[in-house]
Amino acid sequence: MAWKTFVLSEASNRLFEIVLALAVFISTVFSICLFTAPAQYDPYTDNSKQIKIYDEDPEEAKEEIRKRNEQGNFRSGRTIQVVVLGDIGRSPRMQYHALSIAKHRGRVYLIGYKESEIHPDILSNPRIHIVPLNQAPPFLRSSSKLLFPVVAPLKALWQARSLYLALSYRTPPARWMLVQNPPSIPTLAIAKIACFFRNTELVIDWHNFGYSILALKLGSNHPLVKVSAIYEKVCARLADSHITVTNAMGRVLKEEYRVAALPLHDRPAALFRPINSQERAQFLARLLDTSQYAQDLSPSAKNPWKLIVSSTSWTADEDFSILLDALSAYSAQATSRTQLPKLLAIITGKGPLKGHYLAKIQQLNQEKKLLNVIIRTAWLTPEDYAFLLAAADLGVSLHTSSSGVDLPMKVVDMFGAGLPVVGWGKFEAWPELVKEDVNGKGFESPEQLTEQLVELFGERKDALKIMKAGAVKESENRWDDEWDRVGKPLFKFNF
Structure with a gap:
């Protein structure tokens, strides 16, 4: 009987020690949190x-x-x-x-x-x-x-x-x-x-x-x-x-x-705006990525080139191979159809897959699949990027939307600069931003994008003018x- 009393006493003491230690620990943590807690917002304090x-x-x-x-x-x-x-x-x-x-x-x-x-x-x-x-x-x-x-x-x-x-x-x-x-x-x-x-x-x-x-x-x-x-x-x-x-x-x-x-x-912010022909010429002659092609891009050239721009974050939700395939197909058609202009494609942005696609571009050039297309990549200041969009003939969006209900900010900026857009349009929210054949067009495959490039730069130049006017009209909608x-x-x- 004495042995059982001793065991119960020891168990009670052990339990008491555990409870006391736990209480001290909780008190310590509470005190630390109390004295190190961040200051609260007070609506009555300036x-x-x-x-x-x-x-x-x-x-x-x-x-x-x-x-x-x-x-x-x-x-x-x-x-x-x-x-x-x-x-x-x-x-x-x-x-x-x-x-x-x-x-x-x-x-x-x-x-x-x-x-x-x-x-x-x-x-x-x-x-x-x-x-x-x-x-x-x-x-x-x-x-x-x-x-x-x-x-x-x-x-x-x-x-x-x-x-x-x-x-x-x-x-x-x-x-x-x-x-x-x-x-x-x-x-x-x-x-x-x-x-x-x-x-x-x-x-x-x-x-x-x-x-x-x-x-x-x-x-x-x-x-x-x-x-x-x-x-x-x-x-x-x-x-x-x-x-x-x-x-x-x-x-x-x-x-x-x-x-x-x-x-x-x-x-778009105020930074993005349409520009006149004089501003365009001055910018293209100044920018390092376009200066050597400025004469070819001038409307007064004998066979003026066209400038297209695509801004990308080089991530998995933008399949850049779609544009590369379309440009390769366009180049092949331009070889036999001389009325199609040469293209200068400026790709802006940074991201994890940039090296992968640069290697693909190099391979296409080595295989002579881009004879009528020149691709340049650039990382520009906000001011130069805004001017580039305003100076371009067509913007390209490759944003595929992982959820189907978001929209690419790049298209908003393009519209702010008065630039018509062709973009991946196979998702629910696309019509909220782009009005088909009014300020842009949607595509769902590289083949369809190729058809749009051929149509807008060759067969139906009037359609591009209509889309340009629509994009300029859209530029009136502002962030503020x-x-x-x-x-x-x-x-x-x-x-």
Whole structure:
């Protein structure tokens, strides 16, 4: 009996020690969280007077203070974090959001990777502060499909830490957080956690669905794709508001995600505009990629060449082989049909598959399959890119839409420059942007694209003129008007 009492006493002491240790651990964690929790947004405090103290770079801190001193007409309570887990310079829509918010006297913290050139108006605006994210180590940026299941979780953890620090500690509390989706992992979860701690309202800007892009890499039946789809739906329901790039995407969010979204269609910035013949000639003579062909591209030339432009991110959702096949077929026809002009094709952009397609272009040249076509690749400043679109005769979009309900921003920019477009049109949202034979045409195969090039540059030049007029008319639709219709009431700038 004494032995049983001793055992029970020992068990009670052990249980007490475990409970005490657990209590101490929970108390310690709670205390750490309490003292290190990020500052909350207070609607009754003028956050414009808060000083940014989290950056380690003293020069950056001085620059921040200088900008604050120039913000005399900032509207209190209009601080917004604009977040893109990608290159800011290659995210024009999020840059346009930032400029629109600043235009309405809001203060913006633009958070993302600072890799390529950023819109000059962003850099010069005293109400916009760029918060660069730290890049993941090179070994976590591998594009290998074989290593993806191992590398992807590690990269996501790295990004989660970097993003959370930026959202919670490197910026003052904001009233709203506007987040680009995709990428959805880990962006949406981290954004929601930061919003919870900081008393911030989360707004998701749906450019596409993250799981649909992941499916391009892994296949639609892959477990990670299915988990990603569920994760995206859960995170969607945790957000406070939603905007989309198309009506079709809004329909999917309503029917499948059970959330209401406001469509805010992409529109070109003021940078993209039609130009006159004199501006065109001067630009073509100045640009390195076109200067040696400027005389051939002039309408006064004996047999004037045509300039086509395609902007690509060199990714899996843009099958660039479609254009290469079409250009090869066009070149073959132009050999026997002398009325067809030679083509100069300028391809702009950066991306993981660029090397692969450059090798294919080199092979086609070696096989003499591009005798009547010259292909050049370029990475241009925003100003030169806008001029190139305005100077071209035809734009080509290869965006195939992984979800079927998003739209390529590149086509919007082409219309802004008054450039007619032919593009992959085999997806639901295409008619929201392109009016067939009015400002552009859709194709569904390399053969159909070849037919369109032959038709527009040879047999039916009048059709190209009609599409040009339609594109110039479309250029009148501008971002500011669209944003004011949706953004102003959403972020309460009407009050």
